Amino acid sequence: MTVDREDRRDFLALTGAAFGAVGVACAAAPVINSLNPAKDTLALASTEVDISAIPVGEAKTVMWRGKPVFIRHRTKEQIEAAEDVDINVLSDKQTDEQRVERPEWLVVVGICTHLGCVPVGQKSSDPHGDYGGWLCPCHGSHYDTSGRIRKGPAPKNLAVPPYEFISDTVIKIG
Amino acid sequence: MGSHQRTPFENPVVEWVDSRLPVFTMMQKEYGVFPTPRNFNYLWNFGAIAMVMLVVMIVTGIVLAMHYTANTHLSFDSVERIMRDVNGGWLLRYIHANGASFFFIAVYIHIFRGMYYGSFKKPRELLWMMGVVIFLLMMATAFIGYVLPWGQMSFWGATVITNLFSAIPLVGDSIVTLLWGGFSVDNPTLTRFFALHYLLPFVIFAVVFLHVWALHVTGSNNPLGLEPKTEKDTLPFHPYYTMKDSFGVVVFLIIYALFIFFMPNALGHPDNYIPANPLVTPAHIVPEWYYLPFYAMLRAITFDIGIPFTDVVIISAKLGGVIAMFGSILLWFVLPWLDTHPIRSARFRPKYRAFLLLLLADFIFLGYVGSQPADATMLGLPLSLFGLAATGYYFVFFLVILPWLSKNEKGRELPASIHEAVLAKNK
Numbered sequence: 001m002t003v004d005r006e007d008r009r010d011f012l013a014l015t016g017a018a019f020g021a022v023g024v025a026c027a028a029a030p031v032i033n034s035l036n037p038a039k040d041t042l043a044l045a046s047t048e049v050d051i052s053a054i055p056v057g058e059a060k061t062v063m064w065r066g067k068p069v070f071i072r073h074r075t076k077e078q079i080e081a082a083e084d085v086d087i088n089v090l091s092d093k094q095t096d097e098q099r100v101e102r103p104e105w106l107v108v109v110g111i112c113t114h115l116g117c118v119p120v121g122q123k124s125s126d127p128h129g130d131y132g133g134w135l136c137p138c139h140g141s142h143y144d145t146s147g148r149i150r151k152g153p154a155p156k157n158l159a160v161p162p163y164e165f166i167s168d169t170v171i172k173i174g
Numbered sequence: 175m176g177s178h179q180r181t182p183f184e185n186p187v188v189e190w191v192d193s194r195l196p197v198f199t200m201m202q203k204e205y206g207v208f209p210t211p212r213n214f215n216y217l218w219n220f221g222a223i224a225m226v227m228l229v230v231m232i233v234t235g236i237v238l239a240m241h242y243t244a245n246t247h248l249s250f251d252s253v254e255r256i257m258r259d260v261n262g263g264w265l266l267r268y269i270h271a272n273g274a275s276f277f278f279i280a281v282y283i284h285i286f287r288g289m290y291y292g293s294f295k296k297p298r299e300l301l302w303m304m305g306v307v308i309f310l311l312m313m314a315t316a317f318i319g320y321v322l323p324w325g326q327m328s329f330w331g332a333t334v335i336t337n338l339f340s341a342i343p344l345v346g347d348s349i350v351t352l353l354w355g356g357f358s359v360d361n362p363t364l365t366r367f368f369a370l371h372y373l374l375p376f377v378i379f380a381v382v383f384l385h386v387w388a389l390h391v392t393g394s395n396n397p398l399g400l401e402p403k404t405e406k407d408t409l410p411f412h413p414y415y416t417m418k419d420s421f422g423v424v425v426f427l428i429i430y431a432l433f434i435f436f437m438p439n440a441l442g443h444p445d446n447y448i449p450a451n452p453l454v455t456p457a458h459i460v461p462e463w464y465y466l467p468f469y470a471m472l473r474a475i476t477f478d479i480g481i482p483f484t485d486v487v488i489i490s491a492k493l494g495g496v497i498a499m500f501g502s503i504l505l506w507f508v509l510p511w512l513d514t515h516p517i518r519s520a521r522f523r524p525k526y527r528a529f530l531l532l533l534l535a536d537f538i539f540l541g542y543v544g545s546q547p548a549d550a551t552m553l554g555l556p557l558s559l560f561g562l563a564a565t566g567y568y569f570v571f572f573l574v575i576l577p578w579l580s581k582n583e584k585g586r587e588l589p590a591s592i593h594e595a596v597l598a599k600n601k
Contacts, residue, residue, distance in 0.1 A: 066358035111358075117459065
């Protein structure tokens, strides 16, 4: 057997193996993709909330995409506290204006950005952490009155979901 | 498989089968006359015990699956129905739930035995590595099994653990969405977890088969860490070790039964008797006890690792914790190449023995740290500092102390052979 023939055979074997691998990947793709969110799950993607019944200083929790969303009617002091923060002390740098549509209403996803627990602080009797917002009971992340991470292991601020004011008393999340 | 070397059986039925499929010859070779070191102590029972536990889990699990419903609205109630209405359902469920704990007890002792007596060393590296694969599969299986009753700890444990994958840069969030089949842990997550919880034990069974196969190629290690040289060093597996293993299994099962019948919920968490509620996180989420040391390592990393004096973060605290947790187990894969000391057994390596026993204490302490709330204190200091120190020792042991000892530990003089050591002791 010459070296030349050996090379031809190697080439065929390698090409065959490569096509086989691509074929397996193509066959696996629809199987794995079926595990992604189904259409009915995606269809639950927006929700409308009446916020007229939330007094100043109180908050409401609604469900959106299976997650809690915190809607807080902030007091003047809370808005000032959120706006007065020097942005350089924040680990995830965002001003309060970037996080709200209207300063008196803060809308954030109530999922700690560390490992997904629900922070406490929605009720006035709850602990609010060192910065007056929320405290995650799992691993001790503290959020301020703008839902920004101030202390603890969470890497990011509480997410602001896409939302719009349909009227002064109704918002649409999603 | 060597059918040409077969010796005929007297029983005509056995002989008829064996001449066509030599299973009896194989059993005779691997479990009858199989030469086994004569000096096993009781720590060598735990492989057999783990095997018994795997069978117990599969048998009870299959029956429980016939009564269980994987649906977020029905799961919790279907488990309560098993407890109250299904004939003997309470017993099956308690056997299964406590069985997970006792399976882990057996496997943890089995792993420590391997470390103490150097069973992972050449030529048993692949045998050891398949054991680590089994352990990882067990952790995955036990975790998704704990999700199925759909209590508060089920739901929040699933949320916290699946969120670990969001720490992966760039693709993390897509992976988590793929795992969940939605935007939070919900019905699609539960149904796929049930499917996987049924599948994985059979995968474990297959890897156990390979693990035992590899064991029967190299033969067992033993407390002296010496290879058997002559027939005087070994005993046939049956009846010597079938008997010793049976005795160990019975003692183990008695302790297991004490838990099943007298304190079936001692190892569980009461919050899991509250149905899952996505709006309320329990004040103190703890995983099952067998994950606690690793959970403590996850929580020990509370700082970003970056370029000093700049804001550049290379590894966030979250990713750092995840790396520490998974890395702590993945290190076991390379253990045979971290500890290359020629002596296997810690009996002849006093320094290795001291550091390894310290590691055991360290691991148990990490378990304690993992069981405490995030803001707990000890001696007036945050407990997380102690967790960080214990995590540090764990990694230093594997990455610094083991390679150092491999080069610098002299070790005691080894006996000439197993039977000489055994006979000298019995004089």
